[in-house]
Amino acid sequence: MKVTITRWDAIAHWRWQTRANDNGDNDDENDDDEGDLCGICRVPFEGCCPTCKMPGEDCPLLRGQCTHIFHLHCILKWVHSPQSKGQCPLDRREWVGL
Amino acid sequence: MSAISTKRLQKELAEIRKGCPAGITLLEADDLAVWFLSIEVLGESVYKGEVFSLRFKFGPRYPIESPEVVFVVDNTHQAPIHPHVYSNGHICASILGSEWSPVLSTSAVCITLQSMLASCPKKERPTDNDRYVRTAPLSPKDARFQYHDDTV
Numbered sequence: 001m002k003v004t005i006t007r008w009d010a011i012a013h014w015r016w017q018t019r020a021n022d023n024g025d026n027d028d029e030n031d032d033d034e035g036d037l038c039g040i041c042r043v044p045f046e047g048c049c050p051t052c053k054m055p056g057e058d059c060p061l062l063r064g065q066c067t068h069i070f071h072l073h074c075i076l077k078w079v080h081s082p083q084s085k086g087q088c089p090l091d092r093r094e095w096v097g098l
Numbered sequence: 099m100s101a102i103s104t105k106r107l108q109k110e111l112a113e114i115r116k117g118c119p120a121g122i123t124l125l126e127a128d129d130l131a132v133w134f135l136s137i138e139v140l141g142e143s144v145y146k147g148e149v150f151s152l153r154f155k156f157g158p159r160y161p162i163e164s165p166e167v168v169f170v171v172d173n174t175h176q177a178p179i180h181p182h183v184y185s186n187g188h189i190c191a192s193i194l195g196s197e198w199s200p201v202l203s204t205s206a207v208c209i210t211l212q213s214m215l216a217s218c219p220k221k222e223r224p225t226d227n228d229r230y231v232r233t234a235p236l237s238p239k240d241a242r243f244q245y246h247d248d249t250v
Binding site: 039040041042043049050051074077078081083084085089090092 | 101102104105106109110159161162163164196197198199200201
């Protein structure tokens with residue numbers, strides 16, 4: 001049998017690399033709901049924070065030394081607020097962005 | 099309300115409407131910024147059979163800023179008699195003040211308060227209740243609580 005491809009469409013998909021050894025193609029490997037959401041705004045990492053309109057490089061993620069990840073804009077709002085005392089929202093360790 | 103608080107509250111409300119934790123019921127959230135929930139301790143406790151009502155007020159900076167949470171006190175509602183709850187409904191709980199975290203939520207706060215009641219061995223008002231209630235600010239968020247006891 002001879003097949004001739006007359007046309008093809010390429011589809012690309014992106015996601016942030018949030019885990020070590022993450023080759024980007026393990027979307028359905030035990031993803032619990034919480035793990036892939038920003039704990040502050042509850043929007044998936046691949047979405048953007050509530051003050052942005054478009055997901056992508058303009059609304060990046062930030063990982064802390066404690067390994068927790070949030071939308072950059074969300075965690076900055078928190079650490080700049082007096083109530084935060086500069087601590088990670090999840091473990092209350094000092095927030096140091098990497 | 100702002101984009102950040104509106105979107106977060108809508109998500110939380112949708113989850114709460116799908117199903118509240120046991121002993122917690124959404125009473126009213128017609129206004130996205132003010133919610134009422136009822137809370138009762140299930141199982142054996144000094145509050146057996148009592149149902150309390152909580153009022154949450156969310157500011158435009160929620161969840162960066164903590165919500166204002168009080169027990170409703172009016173003709174039909176009483177605040178629980180508890181060493182951390184004043185008779186005007188104000189609650190002395192660190193997670194509502196200095197230990198607030200934006201990863202907490204309405205249902206997380208309800209669960210914490212529920213377990214605060216569940217672990218209470220004896221119904222007592224805070225020792226400084228009368229003095230506090232006489233001079234208390236309208237919002238407990240303007241009060242300066244000292245959190246001194248983690249045992250109840």
